[in-house]
Amino acid sequence: MTKVSIYMPVYNGSEYLERSIGSVISQTFADWELIALDDESTDDSRAILDGLARRDNRIRVFSKHNDGKGNTARNLAMMEKWAQGEYFFYMSQDDRIDADLLEKAVGEAEKRSLDIVIPDMLLEYADGTTSAVQGSYPPDGDHSLVFSGKEAFYRSIDFSIHGFALINRRLIDEDRQDTNHYDSDEYNTRLQFLAAGRVGFCDSTFYYYQGNENAITKRFSIRWFQRLDTAVMIDKLFSDTFHDHKSFPKLKSWLMAIYITLSVSYMREWANISPDERKAVIAHFRGFERNIKFGGYRMAVLRRLSPLERCFAVWYFFFGTCRNMKSLFRIYKGK
Structure with a gap:
């Protein structure tokens, strides 16, 4: 059996x-396979992939029909059927990894009986510079930490730990994975954290590329609003897992921040959204507004938000929505 399967949608x-892919070929750890799934690229991607596969038989290239949905979770589920590795690692077509990342991650997994190993993560820009964000490093920079799956799930809610990790494939439960939304992979990663026995870290770096202006996370898309549906699913998963009130402010403030971000996106792009699309977007918002309960956590949520975000949140708490508050949007734009 191959030790690590790397999944790369293209x-x-x-x-x-x-x-x-060059950063994968350069790994000091040799027992890997890279599964590249070409989504009917219209540029030279397939020719480049085929050329790389001829140079290194650990690279396996597949194709699928482009359905226009950009669904990472669905692509990962497809690649899972072809994977042979004991562990899997996901990276986008523009990310890269340090040459010793797989060696260190597998080493930590085997030495400390870890189901998930999280490397350091830096944002990388088109000019080659990098920056750290929340979750770039383990808490207090301590790579020796080991968390239970439940603790890792809790910390992943607001990305205090990130999800670009080496993950034991036995944690993938086909019956529980979701592939309905463009960001379902965020829900599935949290499921994998929750199912893990032990989660740890390694001191090698994953570089999350930010310089691709054509990435779905950069260009406005109606699909963005599916995040509201995923948020509802994560809220339910969290509520089914934790029952102490001290745990919930982290979740509820993260949910409110998502709602506010998407409300601003909706108001900013309103003129570019067709009437039929607006109906679909409103349905996403109403699903969130109907299902997410803030209850006694409102003050705790407000304390965790920025001053501008608090304006939106207070309006939401009074009126049950803030997606149509154009005056708030004008304030937000002027920040």
Whole structure:
């Protein structure tokens, strides 16, 4: 059995593939396979992938029909059927990894009986510079920490720990995975944290590329509003797992921040959204507004938000929505 399967969905990534896959080929750990899934690219991506596969038989290239949905979770589920590794690791077509990442991650997994190993994570920009964000490093920079799956799940809610990790494939439960939304992979990663016995860290770096202006996370898309449905699912998962009131402010403030961000996106892009699309977007918002309960956590949520976010949140608490508050939006734009 191969030790590590690396999953890489590809769509028009010709500008990045040599660098991204090159960082995999350069690994000091040799027992890996890379499964590249080409989503009917219209550039030279498939030719580049085929060329790389001819140079290294650990690279396996597959294709799928592009359905226009950009659903990472669905692509990962497809790649899972072809994978042979004991562990899997996901990276986008424009990300890269340190040469010793797999060696250190597998080493920590085996030495400390870890189900999930989280490397350091830095944002990388088009000019080659990098920056750290919340969750880039383990708490207090301590790579020797080990969390239970439940604790890791809790910390992952607001990305105090990130999800670009080496994960034991036995944690994938097909019956519980969701593939309905463009960001379902965020829900599934949290399921994997929750199912893990032991979660730890390694001191090698994953570089999360921010310089691709065509990435779905950068260009406005109606699909963004599916995050509200995923948020409802995560809220339920969290509520089914934790029952002490001290745990909930972290979750509820994260949920409110998502709602506010998407409300601003909706108001900003309103003129560019067709009437039919607006109906679909409103349905996403109403699903959130109907299902997410803030109850006695309102003051705790407000304390965790920025001053501008508090304006939106207070309006939400009074009126049950803030997506149509154009005056608030004008304040937000002027920040």
